[in-house]
Amino acid sequence: MSALLELKGLTIAIPERNLVTDVDIEVHSGRITALMGPSGSGKSLSARAAMCFLDVDPGLKAGTLKYPALSGDKDWFEGVRDGGPRAQDRLLKETRHLRGAFVTYAPQAASSALNPARTVGRQLELAILRRESPPASPADLAQAVRECLEDVGLPHTASAALAGELSGGMAQRTALAVAVAPLPKVLIADEPETGLDPVLTRQIIELMIRVAQSKKCGMLLISHHEETVERVADDVVRLPPGGHG
């Protein structure tokens, strides 16, 4: 089975030391890959690299990144290794159209992923418009917004609420809705349990899995909760402490 995302031999450094060393991650359609490790092991850094976010200096030392389902054998890190911040910035610009479309991201703090001064409905509309085949008419767009809200168990009325007015759980659900609304091939969920109580954590992760599977996208779940990972992950990548490999 070919992977949706293939990150091989990732090594990212700052002048003093390696932040991550020789990390391999593969994400497959309909499967959940968990990225585990203690704090400071480079989980978020590796996940960000999978979206071509590389903003440390000197940065990428080694590794290849491929999106086989999208661009075949193309290595997105070609020309970026040892290229420093300028090459990394160029990569970031080149791949902007992929983020929020082919690969989406649900960050640790849901409130940071949403614009508090914009309505939930409008944020969902913008995400839906990034689909490969976006809705043709305003009525279809409104219908797609309603479906996205239903998928994450939010009432239709939430569409009119400002994101800044949502409770923690609702914000987490909205952030998930925004992340899956473009129908991405890869969903990266960065420690969705952060800041939530155990009951809500379980609900959100189960919701995340259900939604990701119904949309047939592969999921990269970043977590340091052994129990969560054992329960939900199909594949596990474990990072050693300190990222030294």
Add this chain to the structure above:
Amino acid sequence: MNRKLAWALATLCFAVLFVPGLFAPEHLSPPDMANAYLGFSSAPPFGADASGRPLSEYAMQGARVVALPALLAGLLVVFLGTLGGLLACTGSQRAEAAAQGFGEVVGALPRMVVVLVVALLVPKDARSLLPIALTWAVLAAPGAMDEAAAVASRLGGARFVEALRAHGFSRARIYLIHIVGMNLRPVLMRQGVETMMQVVFLEIGLSYLAVQDSQPSFTHGDSEKSWADLLYFGYQAFLDIPSSHGLFLGLALVGVVALMSVFVTQAVRAR
């Protein structure tokens, strides 16, 4: 209050206060003793002073004195506040330290003393409200920068920028639309309009000191009149000199400035 209505009222206040400045006469009309001490509702409109010169000309010249400096001071505060908010979103410790250093140094200066020094440093024949207004704006900027940075921090700062970049938004769109346009706007507009209001009151205050002591003004040429002249006429009314309509017009202008600030604050709130 409905935001559209608030915008309309703020625009109306701005127009009432400052548009007459565009039509202000270079010099006051010659004295016409037949009109001396005419009342508020008599011709010429808003009454006349002891020499029969229309008070409306005082109001128009006063508008011309304050309009441009107040507007530029407000814009400068908005610009510096924007800078403070954006620096808080860059995640750069160096940039944040620079903003903090600027705030601490400038914020520690006694505003009125610095403004008076600037007013005295400007040569008499080049006196204008503009350098005083811009100095006031720089001195007011740390407050605006702090408040904008606090809003940016509540958004999540650099994490907010990164999350929106992960949604595929460009850096320019994130900074200009999501951060400044949608989240910092209420704070920046309020700070800008407050500064405009403060510059108007500063002009009135400094001019009042000069008028009362029959000294040359700090803020405008001696051939021009300030709204402070109107208030001074009103003050004289308490000394039984018959010109109380001047006080009414002066206070009305000050009131409209305050109302404009209130309406702008209402108009720019998030919802």
